[in-house]
Amino acid sequence: MYYVYILTNLSNKVLYTGITNNLERRLYEHKHKLIKGFTEKYNVNKLIYFDSTTDVKSAIAREKQIKGWTRRKKVELIESVNPLWKDLSEDFKN
Structure with missing residues (x-):
């Protein structure tokens, strides 16, 4: 699996x-x-969005696509699946 992810620091x-x-x-x-x-x-270090695929080329293309977006569009993506900006990594076992 390949993951495209977005992190934040939540303070700013x-x-x-x-x-x-x-x-x-x-x-x-x-x-x-x-x-x-x-x-x-x-x-x-706070995970606020991620997506997965089995195809590395698709993952790279998606990363480049998101990086090219405006901040507003990135925020819309994040809030479409995580409106409270919860740290999704809290659900992982350490």
């Missing part, structure tokens, strides 16, 4: 879009600041 709702083949591992890396760069700098 910075958005980060990424792709992975292991969502739980990737979130662990973000939450423990094992990934240097944007997500570490802005404390972006």
Whole structure:
């Protein structure tokens, strides 16, 4: 499986879009600041949206599509499935 996901820090709702083949591992890396760069700098570690596919090319295309959207369109996507911006990773077993 391949996952396209959106993270935020919830305090000022910075958005980060990424792709992975292991969502739980990737979130662990973000939450423990094992990934240097944007997500570490802005404390972006709350999962607010994700989608999955078995096709890596589709996942890459979807990531690029979302990254090209305006913030407003990204917010509409998030709120269509997660209107309260709940951290969806809280449902994962650690």
